[in-house]
Amino acid sequence: MAVYTHLGAEDLARLIAQYDVGELVSAKGIAEGVSNSNWLVETIGAEGSGARFILTLYERRIDYADLPYFLDLLDHLSAKGCPVPRTMHDRAGASFRMVEGKAAALIEFLPGVSPTRPTAAQAHSVGAVLARMHLAARDFPLSRANAMDFAASAAILDACGADRLASIHPDLPAMLAHAHSAAAIDLSALPASQTHTDLFPDNVLMRGDKVTGLIDFYFACTGPMVLDLAVTHAAWCFDAAGQYIADCGTALVAGYESIRSLEPAEVALFPAIAKGACLRFVASRAEDWLETPDDALVTRKDPMQFVERWRFYDEAGAGLLA
């Protein structure tokens, strides 16, 4: 969470001048984004009207071949009235430019703050917006494979190995077999669309109970819509102590179904898919944990949080959406 690349005022002004967005007035590096540098940029038009944008410089963790998918998807969804930021295009029509050897995009700034203790009313709104996004994205012409699908989670845990997983927590190695079970689930018949797949509360901007923005689409991919709902469920419906917040869970699904009804196959597979979603975060967190030195200043996220959520879904089973 930092600004990794220094861009001076003159560099920023030159970059902004490539867009038809007025003149640079202010730029503050913001402490968001794990693999990008971001600035909150303000411009003023010839007629005196102000506008704000997020300027993102993509550090090397993103495959630049994926940028048209991410950036065009924002435009597609925004044009259909979904609360996502538009991508600004430069005077030549490009959605991103190269600056200091890195890709840069100028994205609409949206107001709102991310809830840290979401209420049921907020979960309901997020569910509804997620369903609207899924429906709006169905005719999006590009597609992107899910690099973090269930097979990838199993492969990551395999690469960690049972011994090193046990060094983090003795209960982790047991998740290896569960990850392989998840990878064996046949998701091919489930209704698909473009999905966010990382819709944690920090990726949602809200004013009160209203969603003002879904942001950070850099895990977005083509896949089963119910997987996106399951990720969102696992991300929104547990408190800091790991306890399931039933009214949030119920509200999230009700909000989703107020816009798009789940099909019987999606309902039937929901607990298994939610367990797979948990293992996706167990895998990435375990990998990060093993790659981060014990004495690093970075706070490591505990993979066991999502083992506990996996256990919740395992126990809840079919009763959860009943």
Place this chain on the structure above:
Amino acid sequence: MAVYTHLGAEDLARLIAQYDVGELVSAKGIAEGVSNSNWLVETIGAEGSGARFILTLYERRIDYADLPYFLDLLDHLSAKGCPVPRTMHDRAGASFRMVEGKAAALIEFLPGVSPTRPTAAQAHSVGAVLARMHLAARDFPLSRANAMDFAASAAILDACGADRLASIHPDLPAMLAHAHSAAAIDLSALPASQTHTDLFPDNVLMRGDKVTGLIDFYFACTGPMVLDLAVTHAAWCFDAAGQYIADCGTALVAGYESIRSLEPAEVALFPAIAKGACLRFVASRAEDWLETPDDALVTRKDPMQFVERWRFYDEAGAGLLA
């Protein structure tokens, strides 16, 4: 440069509600401030008008007893038309509040960007604004001693010791004697006011050649005005390679004198005071260098940059302002 303390949306909203500034709409942690956590906060009033502020949470490197000096000085200068951000006062009239055991202040947001390669026209503007600030601050009722005065620089270099200074660069130990010479200069007869003493380009916001804000007053103190001009000269008038930019230097002083003429004693002492100002940064950078492990991720600032500037002032001598 980071956000050190996590404040959730609900915490921020509760804090903002203590001020008469409308309702919280947006908050972004910004990557500014070495010892503070900062957020760019947006609010909306009942009548729909938006306003922006910098919320600063003071981490422990600042003595809270100094906060009234720093925050009231901003109000004093702003009321006199200097381009500095006003401190917002809460509903009880306080200029700062305690949040999670730390002091927090809400400060007016000012537009503008910090130049990285200042032009002579920009240096002229900064000189003029610095002089206006000095004149406006003369009747400020509080005072604060300069914790980084020339005696403090000498003491810091003494504490580093010649051997450890030599481990950074063989030319550093010679600066010890020079620091003691600077500490022996009698500054008591020089005209004094409240001074910024850290007016590097990153602490100045500009739009084109116009100064829109002087910020980051956390080294401000009561002292000789010409020392503040000398610090600003040393901070603004050298390029990235360490070469003196004569037209910037001339413009800075001319801008200053367009508002306030230097007295003969100030002109006479300028080279010696500029050398002392350089040693203040040599000292703090040498100390940081020795305290920062070689393999730390933090970029250490090279104390030798200011040894080279010291040499420039030593050679230029009385000819500089002639």
